[in-house]
Amino acid sequence: MSQYSPSEVADKTGFSLDTLRYYERIGLLGDIARTVGGRRTYSDDDLGWLGILQCLRDTGMPIADMLRFAELCRAGEDNVPARVSLLESHDASVEEKIAHLRAQQQRIRGKIDWYKSTLSASEHAAAEEVLT
Amino acid sequence: MSQYSPSEVADKTGFSLDTLRYYERIGLLGDIARTVGGRRTYSDDDLGWLGILQCLRDTGMPIADMLRFAELCRAGEDNVPARVSLLESHDASVEEKIAHLRAQQQRIRGKIDWYKSTLSASEHAAAEEVLT
């Protein structure tokens, strides 16, 4: 049960100080403990939660949805099924996103190959030109 | 070699009319043909190019980079190697993006499983409660 200063958390998580404050302000991060002087001190739990947020954000979940998830988490243990279904539907959307990315990537690779074939064709033509 | 009205193109590509005009304005789409009356008529080539743009956009390429690619394409055949290297580096970034997405997805699935295990544990507890 360690405690962490804002800048330590920024270093560990990659979130900027401003983003940490922003998330707290909008309610993604509820009630971070403070020192007597008013400075934030983050707990291990806070870091864990930030990890989840990072995960959701990096997989493209909009902040509004993260907020709903945060509210479910704060609301108590009896809505665990709701949390699960939210995560499961997000998981499915991530799956879709990956599939779409793969499909588009194939098209890009096709384009690359096509360019390369025109390149070697023109090389060939150039070689022939040298010969004649 | 067909021609297409703006709304046909919007239907076919999924880009909105505004987005088509916007892309033209910023130079992603150069000099679309016009009717005598001033209306745009898109060619099959234009549609092909829009397909490439869609591909690049959907894989997360920022507009500034698409613009550089567009300029390379307009500039002539002798920079095909530059286009290829641009696409190849983008392809690599897509690969990275997918890998990151997969990794985060695994973490989400882990969380789901963890929730489910707490659920079945509490079910178990409830069942015991009924028995006692």
Place this chain on the structure above:
DNA sequence: CCTTGACCTGGAGCGCACTCCAGGTGGGAC
């Protein structure tokens, strides 16, 4: 000829997710 709906232009506005700023406070080192 008149209506209607798709289209035109330049420019303003929007939503998202931060990011920056000014002006002020806390607290450890010297």
Place this chain on the structure above:
DNA sequence: GTCCCACCTGGAGTGCGCTCCAGGTCAAGG
């Protein structure tokens, strides 16, 4: 005591990628 730096607050600003709007034009159908 004084420096200095990390931190605080509320609020304004930013960058991206569109999206909307007002006011006008074109052309096919009735």
